[in-house]
Amino acid sequence: METGDFASAADAALPATRPKAMGTGQSTRVDVEECAKTFPDGTRALLPTSLAVEAGEVLALLGPSGCGKTTLLRVIAGLESADPGGRILFGGEDVTARPIETRGIGMVFQHYALFPQMTAAANIGYGLKIRGVPEDERRRRVGELVDLVRLNGLEHKRPAELSGGQRQRVALARAVAVRPRVLLLDEPLTALDAKLKESVRDELAELLRRLHITAIHVTHDQQEALAIADRLAIMQAGRIVGLGDGETLYRTPTHPFVTEFLGRVNRIERDPAARSAGEIRLGDAAWPCPPALSENVAVLVRPEDVRVGPAGTDGARMTVARRVFLGERVQLHLRPAGMPDAATLIAEVDRDHGVRNGDTVGVSIAPERWMPWYEEQA
């Protein structure tokens, strides 16, 4: 990842003599123990869930809307109480009964929740003011944070006068100003437009590393989670179905939802004939099945793992039914040659790949790229 200007700005704000000055000084481990949440109307937004976030780790809670990720974050924050039996521990201390005000968290909200009548500087300094930090010290610390998030010259603007990216930075500075034990981010980039999102995302990832603060980041955007977090907890229907670093989850998913949610994937069913022949078949197209997957009733392969070469080379003969130019890459919808009604296999190739609509090509897939498909547990 490129650090760009941001790293130098952060370096300037964090002199070597005062390491981790912006963070808590000491990172806090977070333990979620059997926390569930049932709302008064009976909705079970969160099934009993346990989760450990290491000190200084950035963990993403990733999932579609309604999967319980925001509820879990709010339970950790203390904005919702877990059902009886659940416990939240910060650095080994049981904070379950503590209200959010004294839990020692910093929170960044989806639409920033900046105080509209206050300037950027007053927003950042609000938590310090509440804690009775003397004004000169407050001003010094707000100044450091303004440097850190590169808001110089905008201190006296009100939120309405700031751009989306600038508001996001004010919200982040405000949350870390009070040196929280844990930083909680609720869809912090969702309100930004696509182009801005990417640069702010990289800045945020860099900043979290520099602060060395334990952070839990809720998002529905897989790219965002992969770019920012050390580990991902993928949630579906109120529970965590996958937990691990992004690369492992992507390459060797252990739950069908994880496979399909992290990136796109082709699923190919295997009938008994294909299984007994030791093949993976899509119409007339066939590939040898790796021995480890020989019993699986279905297998998965990611579009970028499908290799497309000239017809007559290795691999199954297929026809390009549709070619979609996506900018940095090209997506191909492939059908077995001469079978226009068969299921399609999606492949993604380099944008300079010379293949055209209607071409017949040779399609090969490296044996180690096939992934098992698991029957979802009821």
Next chain:
Amino acid sequence: MARSSTRRASPVLLGITLAVTIFTLAPMVLSVTAGLINNYSVGIRSGFTLRWLQEVWSVYGDTVWRSLLLATSCVVAALVVGVPAAYALARSRSRWMRLFEELLTLPVAVPGLATALVLILVYGQMRGFRNSFAFILVGHLVFTLPFMVRTVSAAFSRPELETLEEAARSLGASFRQRFFGILVPAVMPSITAGSLMVFTLSVGEFNLTWMLHTPLTRTLPVGLADSYASMRLEIGSAYTLVFFIVVLPVLWVLQWIVQLFERRYGNR
């Protein structure tokens, strides 16, 4: 401010607009003129005078100040009682609170006379209270409070206000700190709009006040009714003119303050 229109108004629409305008303004102009001429039955030929205005001021001058004081007190009381009530209503999810909100608006629908009668029946024996300025204030508060509570409660109910409150809590703010430091400033445009409404309603209120007043607690509208009933038409008309001269600038200033707050806090 000059404004140019690219569309031509149809002559029919213009005619209707003019007719309605004249229909509404004519009585006002007539009334104001009546207060400035020597003899209404003779007409403008009788000549203009400030005599009636002076007479109104000497006989009813106290009602003007009392009405302004009453409206101001009513705004203060509605703020003290209404803003916390609005917050409680906005945050409560109980069915009883919804019922309470409906009850709160009842005094607006019930004729002022009926409300006044009930107040007199209940508190009439408490002589000191009954004869005081506070008695009328209570009546006005009962009548105007719903306008403050409804306006401010709608503002407190906005989802982003709930998030603002959560943000303040996450930064360690106590209830007091976030209520006065965050929430009240955030709903300031609604509070000022509610105050303007309460002030306006209180200044013009007649039904309730007429029933509740004593000779020593007469307000401007009650005095106006009295002057029309018992004095020359010219005096009543001059009284209306006094009302305009005193109350309109106050309303304009209040309106300006509302807009000021809206500009400052309105756009998020």
